[in-house]
Amino acid sequence: GRGTADVTNCAVSAPGVVIRALGDLFKDRVDACYDRLKKTKRLTADQFQVTPERCFSGWDNHKKVIECVDLVLLCEPPGFRPIHMRDAIDAGVHVFAEKPVAVDPVGVRSVIETARVADEKKLAIVAGTQTRHDDGALAAMKRVHDGQIGDLRSGACYFLTGELWHRGSDPAWSEMEYQCRNWYYFTWLSGDHIVEQHVHQHDIMNWAFQSPPVKCIATGGRQTRTDPKWGNIWDHFAVEYEYPGGVRVMSLCRQANHAGHRVDAFVVGSKGTAFPARGTITGEGAWSYEQQARDPSVQEHADLIASIRAAKPLNEGRQVAESSMTAILGRMAAYTGREINWDWAMKASKLDIVPKEFKFGPNPVQPIAVPGETALI
Numbered sequence: 001g002r003g004t005a006d007v008t009n010c011a012v013s014a015p016g017v018v019i020r021a022l023g024d025l026f027k028d029r030v031d032a033c034y035d036r037l038k039k040t041k042r043l044t045a046d047q048f049q050v051t052p053e054r055c056f057s058g059w060d061n062h063k064k065v066i067e068c069v070d071l072v073l074l075c076e077p078p079g080f081r082p083i084h085m086r087d088a089i090d091a092g093v094h095v096f097a098e099k100p101v102a103v104d105p106v107g108v109r110s111v112i113e114t115a116r117v118a119d120e121k122k123l124a125i126v127a128g129t130q131t132r133h134d135d136g137a138l139a140a141m142k143r144v145h146d147g148q149i150g151d152l153r154s155g156a157c158y159f160l161t162g163e164l165w166h167r168g169s170d171p172a173w174s175e176m177e178y179q180c181r182n183w184y185y186f187t188w189l190s191g192d193h194i195v196e197q198h199v200h201q202h203d204i205m206n207w208a209f210q211s212p213p214v215k216c217i218a219t220g221g222r223q224t225r226t227d228p229k230w231g232n233i234w235d236h237f238a239v240e241y242e243y244p245g246g247v248r249v250m251s252l253c254r255q256a257n258h259a260g261h262r263v264d265a266f267v268v269g270s271k272g273t274a275f276p277a278r279g280t281i282t283g284e285g286a287w288s289y290e291q292q293a294r295d296p297s298v299q300e301h302a303d304l305i306a307s308i309r310a311a312k313p314l315n316e317g318r319q320v321a322e323s324s325m326t327a328i329l330g331r332m333a334a335y336t337g338r339e340i341n342w343d344w345a346m347k348a349s350k351l352d353i354v355p356k357e358f359k360f361g362p363n364p365v366q367p368i369a370v371p372g373e374t375a376l377i
Helices: 002-012 027-039 061-066 078-090 105-121 135-145 175-181 199-209 296-309 317-336 342-347
Strands: 022-024 055-057 071-074 094-097 125-127 152-161 215-221 236-243 247-255 262-269 272-275 280-283
Touching (some): 002 071, 002 296, 022 061, 027 055, 055 061, 061 078, 071 078, 071 296, 105 125, 105 317, 105 342, 199 236, 199 262, 199 317, 215 317
Parallel strands (some): 022 055, 094 125
Antiparallel strands (some): 152 262, 215 236, 236 247, 262 272
16 A cells, blocks of 8 residues: 555665554554565565564554654555644654645644644654655746746646545444545545545645645536445545636546546646646747656655755645645535635634544444535534
């Protein structure tokens, strides 16, 4: 899974990185991760120093991992991430946090506060928005910000893919266990796919415009995910974001099999169009990145570790919190059928969809959102 890949990418990103401990809510999952990492040829015995005694499970597994390390990789379902980020920074541990970092405005505000504390404590937070560490994207975005494509007029971003995994069910599982094992399909855990997956493209848009959006209006629904096993998330969204200066950005995402595939983002200027993730610009002064690019999924860890060792810790906490909130804003607008302003959502929204208590047992699924009926909170 994502966590296993991140651990490997981190270990190979710089000399002297040692993997000390692993954690997951479920023992069978952490044991499987341990077995895969122990067998992978990408890691040496010196790099992988985890013992069975340092494979932790249970609701507090992250705290036990944090006690063993200088840098923790948080790759759990996003609903838990604000809490785990806070616990890591409070403990004085550097953080790599997968994206997104929250599923609701309350969680976003928590992460922004955690990022502020990290600055005070000189701790690093780097996020799994790897395009920010992609050589071609960095070069393209510098040209955008230097004015090569002129005044920015509009943008668009897409994450149109097929269905993902589902881990089935077991009569022995409680409602909470079923949801946590199939976390992608429950909004309190994943934020819905517009947040969990499409946040990559929202991050590119915010980067290009050097600002989050001002407001948005959206639509979407659930046409193929009609079986209860798919929880309460939708399968498609369309959002119009307005950025400062009245610039519009269209955002489309969908997860459905046997349909077209497109994962991309571009910004249109008065002199050309930039495709940052491709490292290309069209129009006047057309350009493309020709050098051999490093793997951004490894480079994000290399940049993080280099910043720690140089005593100049990177802190992407607020940046990724705002990108997560951009996606959340689109989901809120679609779920409620309302146009929503950024300032209101960031400062006044009380939407807090994560349970107050984590324990196995009953956890009724919240109703599937219906625009015009779902309340704006």
